[in-house]
Amino acid sequence: MTAAADVVGTGNATAGSGRVSRLAMFQPVMLVWLVLAAILVFLIVAPMEELVVSSFEQEGTGAFTLDNYATAYSKPRYVQALWNTLKMGAAVVALALVFAVPLAWACARTDMPGRGLVRLALLGSFISPPYLSAIGWILLAGPNAGWINKAWTWLSGDPTRIVNVFTFEGLVFVMASNVFFLIYIFTYSAFEMVNSEMEDSANILGAGPMRTAMRVTFPLIMPSILGSAIITFLISIALYGVPALISIPARYPVIVIQLSEFFGNTPIQLEVAAAYSIPLLLITAALLGLQRLVLARRGYTSVTGKGAERRIVKLGAWRWVVFAYAMIVAAITLVMPMVVLFAAAFSKIWTSGLTWANFTFGNFYHIIFEHSTAQKAITTSLGVGAAAASVAIVLALGIAYIVQRRVLPFGGALAFLCMAPFVVPGIVLAIGFFAAYAPPPLALYGGFTILILAFITRFLPVAYTASAAGIKAIHPEMEEAVRSLGGGRLTAIRYVVGPLLKRTLFGGWLLIFIPAAQELSTAIFLVGPKTRLVSVLVLDMSEEGRYEHLAALGCILLVILSLVVWAGFKIAGRDFMLKRDAA
Amino acid sequence: MRVCGLTAVMAASILAIGWSSVASAQVQMSDGIKKLYDAAKKEGEITWSTSQSNAEYAEDVAKDFSKLYPGITVNMVRTTGQVQYQRLSQEIKSNTVSSDVYSTYEETHLVALKKDNHILSFKPEYAAGLSDTLKEIAEEGYWYPTAVSPIAIGINTNLVKPDQEPKNWNDLFDPKWKGQVAIGHPGFSGSAGVWVMALEKMYGWSYFEKLAKNDPQIGRSIIDSVNLIMSGERKIAMVPIATILEHEAKGSPVKVIYPTDGTLVLGGSTLIPAKAPHPNAARLFMEYLLSKEHSIFTAAQGRIPLRADAPKPSLGLPLSAYKNFVLPTEHALANVNRIKEKFRDTFGI
Numbered sequence: 001m002t003a004a005a006d007v008v009g010t011g012n013a014t015a016g017s018g019r020v021s022r023l024a025m026f027q028p029v030m031l032v033w034l035v036l037a038a039i040l041v042f043l044i045v046a047p048m049e050e051l052v053v054s055s056f057e058q059e060g061t062g063a064f065t066l067d068n069y070a071t072a073y074s075k076p077r078y079v080q081a082l083w084n085t086l087k088m089g090a091a092v093v094a095l096a097l098v099f100a101v102p103l104a105w106a107c108a109r110t111d112m113p114g115r116g117l118v119r120l121a122l123l124g125s126f127i128s129p130p131y132l133s134a135i136g137w138i139l140l141a142g143p144n145a146g147w148i149n150k151a152w153t154w155l156s157g158d159p160t161r162i163v164n165v166f167t168f169e170g171l172v173f174v175m176a177s178n179v180f181f182l183i184y185i186f187t188y189s190a191f192e193m194v195n196s197e198m199e200d201s202a203n204i205l206g207a208g209p210m211r212t213a214m215r216v217t218f219p220l221i222m223p224s225i226l227g228s229a230i231i232t233f234l235i236s237i238a239l240y241g242v243p244a245l246i247s248i249p250a251r252y253p254v255i256v257i258q259l260s261e262f263f264g265n266t267p268i269q270l271e272v273a274a275a276y277s278i279p280l281l282l283i284t285a286a287l288l289g290l291q292r293l294v295l296a297r298r299g300y301t302s303v304t305g306k307g308a309e310r311r312i313v314k315l316g317a318w319r320w321v322v323f324a325y326a327m328i329v330a331a332i333t334l335v336m337p338m339v340v341l342f343a344a345a346f347s348k349i350w351t352s353g354l355t356w357a358n359f360t361f362g363n364f365y366h367i368i369f370e371h372s373t374a375q376k377a378i379t380t381s382l383g384v385g386a387a388a389a390s391v392a393i394v395l396a397l398g399i400a401y402i403v404q405r406r407v408l409p410f411g412g413a414l415a416f417l418c419m420a421p422f423v424v425p426g427i428v429l430a431i432g433f434f435a436a437y438a439p440p441p442l443a444l445y446g447g448f449t450i451l452i453l454a455f456i457t458r459f460l461p462v463a464y465t466a467s468a469a470g471i472k473a474i475h476p477e478m479e480e481a482v483r484s485l486g487g488g489r490l491t492a493i494r495y496v497v498g499p500l501l502k503r504t505l506f507g508g509w510l511l512i513f514i515p516a517a518q519e520l521s522t523a524i525f526l527v528g529p530k531t532r533l534v535s536v537l538v539l540d541m542s543e544e545g546r547y548e549h550l551a552a553l554g555c556i557l558l559v560i561l562s563l564v565v566w567a568g569f570k571i572a573g574r575d576f577m578l579k580r581d582a583a
Numbered sequence: 584m585r586v587c588g589l590t591a592v593m594a595a596s597i598l599a600i601g602w603s604s605v606a607s608a609q610v611q612m613s614d615g616i617k618k619l620y621d622a623a624k625k626e627g628e629i630t631w632s633t634s635q636s637n638a639e640y641a642e643d644v645a646k647d648f649s650k651l652y653p654g655i656t657v658n659m660v661r662t663t664g665q666v667q668y669q670r671l672s673q674e675i676k677s678n679t680v681s682s683d684v685y686s687t688y689e690e691t692h693l694v695a696l697k698k699d700n701h702i703l704s705f706k707p708e709y710a711a712g713l714s715d716t717l718k719e720i721a722e723e724g725y726w727y728p729t730a731v732s733p734i735a736i737g738i739n740t741n742l743v744k745p746d747q748e749p750k751n752w753n754d755l756f757d758p759k760w761k762g763q764v765a766i767g768h769p770g771f772s773g774s775a776g777v778w779v780m781a782l783e784k785m786y787g788w789s790y791f792e793k794l795a796k797n798d799p800q801i802g803r804s805i806i807d808s809v810n811l812i813m814s815g816e817r818k819i820a821m822v823p824i825a826t827i828l829e830h831e832a833k834g835s836p837v838k839v840i841y842p843t844d845g846t847l848v849l850g851g852s853t854l855i856p857a858k859a860p861h862p863n864a865a866r867l868f869m870e871y872l873l874s875k876e877h878s879i880f881t882a883a884q885g886r887i888p889l890r891a892d893a894p895k896p897s898l899g900l901p902l903s904a905y906k907n908f909v910l911p912t913e914h915a916l917a918n919v920n921r922i923k924e925k926f927r928d929t930f931g932i
Binding site: 075077142143144145146166244247248249251252253257261263270349350351370371372373434438439440443445446525528529530532540541543544545546547 | 630632637638642645657658659660661662663666669670673674676677678679681682762763768770771800801802803804806807808809810811813814815816817818835927928930931932
């Protein structure tokens with residue numbers, strides 16, 4: 001058997017054994033490339049092209065024009081929203097780094113107590129969608145009725161408010177609480193991968209702990225921090241739910257809100273919205289370019305077939321300080337908003353406090369038995385999330401393998417396409433999808449397909465990053481060992497890469513499923529009356545301010561997602577999301 | 584096309600007597616309606632897109648309809664007027680219309696849809712039962728009035744002492760309410776848009792410049808304002824009377840203040856999109872909304888019924904009992920986009 005035949009899984013190339021020419025090896029392989037490229041074009045290029053083209057089109061006639069750009073930047077307020085978004089994104093990343101990096105270090109490399117607790121909390125903050133945590137914080141830090149302000153007034157007798165979620169700071173805080181786990185996961189993995197022998201070498205050569213940290217450890221994890229910081233930036237500027245809930249009352253206009261304004265005008269200014277999102281595309285593209293530059297400068301493979309030792313730093317009394325910090329982060333990013341949300345779900349009126357008279361199951365009863373769409377929305381969210389996650393992770397792993405191992409020429413182009421959706425805020429991606437696939441001949445609007453396709457595209461970069469990291473961490477020498485012993489590529493994939501990647505595959509699937517089941521930004525313009533998702537329903541309900549019902553719906557979603565993750569623990573082991581399995 | 588004597592209509596409808604039948608599972612149907620019902624049953628369902636009430640009330644309406652006309656389920660989708668129009672426009676653009684019945688307070692949307700031939704032309708039998716003035720809201724063959732919503736001031740009675748109560752719209756910018764006022768955003772809510780135009784017409788734009796100094800909380804839907812004062816997050820707000828009366832009746836510490844300078848009365852309409860996938864069920868639902876049965880249901884729910892032969896609403900005052908006004912359609916059409924921009928410039932969002 002030849003390697004080429006193994007890759008494509010057809011017998012054609014081996015027809016006359018021993019007569020396999022280079023050409024015969026080349027063609028089927030190109031077919032794989034073409035199929036993958038076609039899928040990616042369908043998922044990514046066509047919707048994006050539709051977006052860019054329409055930004056130059058006159059509404060109705062389709063004639064070429066630059067008017068859309070003139071309109072999109074005709075008002076200082078519109079330009080202000082762009083600046084505000086960048087400012088918000090930068091602040092979110094800064095705060096997320098403050099939350100995530102110390103925690104990642106403490107969990108990966110120190111003897112801090114309660115590491116399991118921290119991981120559990122992080123998992124929780126990953127499971128809870130941003131809009132639910134935003135609602136939790138509205139209940140906690142509403143300027144007048146928020147629990148914190150009321151508690152303060154009750155304790156001190158001072159009626160002034162001490163916290164207000166409806167501010168720039170509130171917006172940044174809620175955003176950062178919801179996106180920091182990504183930095184944590186990447187940084188944690190990087191810390192795990194740093195071989196202590198390298199640090200030992202530095203020590204032996206006379207470097208102190210500080211110098212070792214700055215010259216060896218930190219540079220080794222820097223790409224992970226930078227890479228995840230860029231991703232976090234892009235995710236936070238594209239989030240729709242948190243700004244819709246907080247930045248409108250905070251009167252801090254951001255891009256997504258401005259975009260929904262263009263869509264909301266009579267008639268819809270789709271073309272203007274497209275034009276408005278183009279600079280965002282460029283900024284993001286530039287950032288991703290920067291990220292590639294950073295990562296491409298050196299080789300960072302530090303997990304090899306050889307055993308590596310990772311030693312734990314003994315913190316002494318300091319470990320309690322670090323522990324306290326970790327607990328504070330966990331409390332403010334997860335525990336507090338979620339406790340409030342659950343309390344509201346069991347309250348008749350959420351502001352009446354935790355009294356027996358105020359306790360009710362009525363909100364759950366209403367959501368499960370009375371509400372006409374909630375039940376269906378829950379199944380839709382889970383089904384669409386699972387379908388999108390399955391397709392995305394398989395697609396991404398395949399492409400990541402091809403790219404990393406240079407199985408095919410022009411693999412870089414596939415990789416680029418996989419990462420490209422990052423450039424597009426979810427809400428803009430939705431419009432591209434709508435423009436490309438809602439009209440005939442495909443006429444996908446109103447069905448599940450368009451949602452699943454859009455979600456695959458939306459989470460392909462996450463899938464690809466996870467897959468590429470997983471594959472990058474496996475040194476080719478192990479496959480080379482298989483192949484030098486006579487095994488083909490498929491044998492290597494099946495017996496070496498596959499088992500090594502099992503957790504990446506499953507972890508990656510969950511990394512997509514969880515956010516896909518909660519996704520709002522991409523869904524907001526793609527849901528039809530029969531394909532409503534929990535996220536869109538939550539936003540619709542929040543327009544009316546019925547937080548008790550909304551909290552009950554949110555709690556049901558959270559419980560289901562937690563069960564899925566718990567099942568994940570059972571199947572793939574405790575650390576499936578956080579550890580890259582190296583051996 | 585419309586409306587200046589809503590008050591008279593409502594007063595008449597409230598005075599009207601002579602109804603005795605109680606809605607039951609079987610309705611009296613004319614031959615036309617019977618035929619429509621048979622055709623509708625074959626379609627089996629409708630999707631009703633509405634921004635005319637809160638979701639709970641709309642669900643109740645949907646249930647009442649399915650009770651009266653078994654075999655037809657209603658998929659109710661409640662959002663703000665803007666989001667609703669956005670979704671319909673998208674559906675029209677992609678030729679995938681999914682809404683069968685469309686209820687809104689946004690007249691601009693009605694007019695835009697008619698201009699581009701996106702409305703199914705239909706003359707409901709029961710429209711004849713509407714009083715003459717309400718018929719004026721209707722655009723014969725295109726849309727018909729299905730909701731009347733007065734907009735007034737709501738207060739939290741635990742937080743606002745009786746001698747402190749606001750009396751008119753100008754009290755909303757009284758500095759003593761700084762950080763304690765809630766309003767809706769005209770960019771999201773059609774009702775809020777009409778309210779902004781009405782107040783601008785009455786007091787000029789300086790009204791909103793003064794209001795902005797009071798740092799009002801701006802919600803997407805005006806129903807949100809009711810919840811903001813119920814929760815005590817804000818003390819006073821511009822609110823749809825129907826929702827606040829409902830919560831007051833359930834024991835929430837809220838109350839309506841009818842402003843001395845006039846309560847704004849909105850008339851909301853319903854249409855059937857041209858490419859509605861279930862046109863017969865949609866026609867039947869439209870007939871239902873205009874029927875006596877529905878008006879009886881409306882009144883029993885404490886809302887203002889549409890027909891002259893309906894009973895008095897079970898909650899709140901009749902329109903004849905307080906000063907109220909409507910905003911002429913022409914004014915709304917000419918100004919709605921301008922005030923949205925102006926509002927955004929003044930309030931920064």
